[in-house]
Amino acid sequence: MRKQTILVVLLVLLAGLSLLSAETKFSFWHIGTADTDKAFFQGVVDEFMKKNPGVTVDVTILENEAFKTKLSTVMQSGNPPDIFHSWGGGVLAEYADAGLLRDISKFTKGTPFGKSMAAGVWGVYAANGKQYGAPHDMGAITFWYNKDLLAKVGYKSFPTDYDDFLNLVKKLRAAGINPIAMGGGDKWPAMHMWSYMALRLGGPQLFQDTFSGKNKKGFSDPTFVKAAQMISDLAKMGAFQEGFLGATYPDEGALMGNGQAAMELMGQWAPNVQTDSSTTKKGIGDKLAAAAFPAIKGGKGKVTEVIGGGNGMAVGKNAPDAAVEFLKFLDNVENNAKYATIAGIIPTVVGAEKGVKDPNAKLVKAIVDQCTFYQLYLDQFLAPAAGGAVNDAVQTMLAGTATPAQACAAIQAAYEASK
Amino acid sequence: MQQLAIHHRPMRKPVSTFLLLTVPALVIFTAFIIIPVFQSILFSLYKWNGLGPLNKFRGLNNFSILFKDPVFTKAMIHTLMIVIISLAVELPIALGFALIIGDNKFKGAVFFRTVFFLPYVISEVITGILWQFIYHPQYGLVRSIWLFFAPESTSPAVLANPDTVLWAIMGVIIWKYFGLHMTLYIAGIQDIPLELKEAARIDGANPVQVFSNITLPLLKGVLSVSILFSILGSIQIFDTVWAMGKGDPVNSAETMVTYLYKFGLQRFQLGYGSAVAVIIFLICLVFSIVYLKLIVREEK
Numbered sequence: 001m002r003k004q005t006i007l008v009v010l011l012v013l014l015a016g017l018s019l020l021s022a023e024t025k026f027s028f029w030h031i032g033t034a035d036t037d038k039a040f041f042q043g044v045v046d047e048f049m050k051k052n053p054g055v056t057v058d059v060t061i062l063e064n065e066a067f068k069t070k071l072s073t074v075m076q077s078g079n080p081p082d083i084f085h086s087w088g089g090g091v092l093a094e095y096a097d098a099g100l101l102r103d104i105s106k107f108t109k110g111t112p113f114g115k116s117m118a119a120g121v122w123g124v125y126a127a128n129g130k131q132y133g134a135p136h137d138m139g140a141i142t143f144w145y146n147k148d149l150l151a152k153v154g155y156k157s158f159p160t161d162y163d164d165f166l167n168l169v170k171k172l173r174a175a176g177i178n179p180i181a182m183g184g185g186d187k188w189p190a191m192h193m194w195s196y197m198a199l200r201l202g203g204p205q206l207f208q209d210t211f212s213g214k215n216k217k218g219f220s221d222p223t224f225v226k227a228a229q230m231i232s233d234l235a236k237m238g239a240f241q242e243g244f245l246g247a248t249y250p251d252e253g254a255l256m257g258n259g260q261a262a263m264e265l266m267g268q269w270a271p272n273v274q275t276d277s278s279t280t281k282k283g284i285g286d287k288l289a290a291a292a293f294p295a296i297k298g299g300k301g302k303v304t305e306v307i308g309g310g311n312g313m314a315v316g317k318n319a320p321d322a323a324v325e326f327l328k329f330l331d332n333v334e335n336n337a338k339y340a341t342i343a344g345i346i347p348t349v350v351g352a353e354k355g356v357k358d359p360n361a362k363l364v365k366a367i368v369d370q371c372t373f374y375q376l377y378l379d380q381f382l383a384p385a386a387g388g389a390v391n392d393a394v395q396t397m398l399a400g401t402a403t404p405a406q407a408c409a410a411i412q413a414a415y416e417a418s419k
Numbered sequence: 420m421q422q423l424a425i426h427h428r429p430m431r432k433p434v435s436t437f438l439l440l441t442v443p444a445l446v447i448f449t450a451f452i453i454i455p456v457f458q459s460i461l462f463s464l465y466k467w468n469g470l471g472p473l474n475k476f477r478g479l480n481n482f483s484i485l486f487k488d489p490v491f492t493k494a495m496i497h498t499l500m501i502v503i504i505s506l507a508v509e510l511p512i513a514l515g516f517a518l519i520i521g522d523n524k525f526k527g528a529v530f531f532r533t534v535f536f537l538p539y540v541i542s543e544v545i546t547g548i549l550w551q552f553i554y555h556p557q558y559g560l561v562r563s564i565w566l567f568f569a570p571e572s573t574s575p576a577v578l579a580n581p582d583t584v585l586w587a588i589m590g591v592i593i594w595k596y597f598g599l600h601m602t603l604y605i606a607g608i609q610d611i612p613l614e615l616k617e618a619a620r621i622d623g624a625n626p627v628q629v630f631s632n633i634t635l636p637l638l639k640g641v642l643s644v645s646i647l648f649s650i651l652g653s654i655q656i657f658d659t660v661w662a663m664g665k666g667d668p669v670n671s672a673e674t675m676v677t678y679l680y681k682f683g684l685q686r687f688q689l690g691y692g693s694a695v696a697v698i699i700f701l702i703c704l705v706f707s708i709v710y711l712k713l714i715v716r717e718e719k
Binding site for chain 2: 069076078184187243401
């Protein structure tokens with residue numbers, strides 16, 4: 001009898017002690033695979049853990065595509081990570097509808113944290129009026145080009161007109177230089193190009209009328225079909241590198257970083273990825289410059305209309321308060337400014353612009369600040385079923401295995417089925 | 420009277436031993452295979468994104484969409500092609516090597532057996548990544564070799580070309596799995612009593628006749644197992660294909676399982692994916708039943 005009582009007392013004491021030490025643990029998944037990004041996030045984690053003893057942060061780093069795969073698996077198992085990378089939009093909304101995210105509105109509505117960023121960017125990470133995450137950068141897709149390679153074919157600046165742009169592509173190809181680096185295997189880099197062509201042709205109205213349902217033809221509208229024809233033509237004229245249909249985004253970055261392609265259409269993270277993917281780990285340095293997607297003659301779109309998106313973190317349904325505190329810490333002015341300097345991104349936190357030092361980043365920031373219309377990348381804006389269909393259809397446009405009309409019809413069918 | 424001091428232990432009822440050995444496996448099998456199969460059949464009748472409640476009943480709608488989708492038809496055709504090529508190319512290659520290496524007089528037997536078996540041991544994902552490097556259009560081994568022999572031409576980007584990607588992947592599948600079948604055949608060949616072959620040779624049979632009249636018939640057991648695994652494995656192939664381009668570009672290397680993953684899981688359409696799973700399951704089930712019946716009949 002006595003032995004058993006002692007055992008029970010010991011067990012109770014142990015349980016009590018473990019409660020006292022109050023170990024809080026949460027998981028943090030990010031996609032900063034570049035050495036600079038990795039170091040930044042680890043630094044923030046280490047500092048947070050130092051300031052909050054008893055809290056452990058479990059960091060998982062994954063490459064973009066691998067992240068999407070792993071995340072969808074854990075989401076379907078109903079066990080989301082606590083703080084994880086997110087591009088907001090329709091994909092975030094789908095997770096929210098399934099009850100997989102934690103509503104952090106009480107941390108953001110009317111609080112200093114809430115006031116630290118513009119309402120518009122908060123909106124990208126909200127659904128049904130509730131806040132489910134926080135952005136840390138919001139940028140734009142622009143052309144990133146190698147000044148030296150353009151100069152070789154007589155171009156001192158990037159074309160502002162699409163016809164001139166086609167001329168540049170032809171000249172580059174004739175000179176034996178890969179005009180555009182394209183990760184056609186990953187599909188989404190090509191989706192950006194088709195989206196911009198459609199935006200320049202049809203203007204914001206084209207997108208707005210499709211999503212509101214006002215234009216019943218939706219993605220089968222002749223403007224989208226014309227854009228599909230344009231990207232198909234680019235592929236046929238040799239605008240992309242050999243094997244582009246199977247190339248990954250890291251391949252695209254490597255081509256740019258190694259100076260083997262003249263340009264790529266990519267987001268604000270492009271310079272960082274190019275540098276990290278290059279064999280010298282130095283990229284092309286100050287030969288790199290950014291430029292807006294050219295205007296198309298006769299098109300309704302303007303050069304100030306932007307397709308882009310940001311990066312941020314979403315909060316999983318099981319996240320403890322400590323995880324939300326970590327998010328606030330990650331997104332405070334100092335860290336956001338530091339991230340801007342390190343990764344060349346456009347920070348969302350008011351006051352963090354001081355960290356934007358890179359001239360290209362400043363250029364992209366100007367494009368975003370002065371934009372008259374902003375469209376979130378389609379494969380994140382739309383639900384996963386429709387977004388996947390857009391990506392698949394764009395690949396058929398590149399490969400020429402479907403006619404432009406067929407490809408657009410496939411998108412419209414998937415879009416309607418997903419609603 | 421001396422009684423034989425035989426102490427009879429009560430004979431253990433065979434039933435309890437049987438239960439002890441089979442119940443753990445049966446429980447795991449039921450929990451992880453039988454129940455999920457029935458769950459899949461249930462899910463296939465719904466439109467479900469995998470995240471919320473199961474409330475959008477669609478009956479057999481998923482199946483009708485499935486059979487109208489040209490991409491699924493492509494996937495089935497590609498899967499069939501992989502089955503056929505495995506049977507027509509991979510197994511004969513394995514048998515050919517087995518005949519050479521399995522011969523008792525062959526000197527390098529252990530070395531070659533190991534080397535040819537190695538690809539099977541490498542994980543499918545590593546295989547995929549490895550061969551993506553080999554096939555890489557800018558930095559790959561194939562490119563270097565190609566340019567050595569034809570310096571002025573452009574090396575083919577096999578994984579990026581819709582016409583070649585499936586063949587490029589099939590080459591890798593053959594490379595990866597022939598070692599397994601070869602090993603099975605070697606074991607089978609070495610089971611054949613040497614006296615039989617000697618007797619045939621004394622009777623004047625040439626190597627081809629020895630093979631077709633003695634070796635091949637006596638390998639029937641091993642062959643039927645090997646063919647079964649090859650076909651089932653080909654129908655269910657996923658990892659290698661996925662790691663070498665996810666069945667793309669433009670679904671040119673799509674197989675039934677990559678189709679399931681893409682359209683079912685990635686697009687958050689688990690009901691639809693379950694319908695694909697049910698189809699694959701039925702194909703494998705029907706094939707297995709028919710095949711095993713044929714084998715049993717043969718043996719009778």
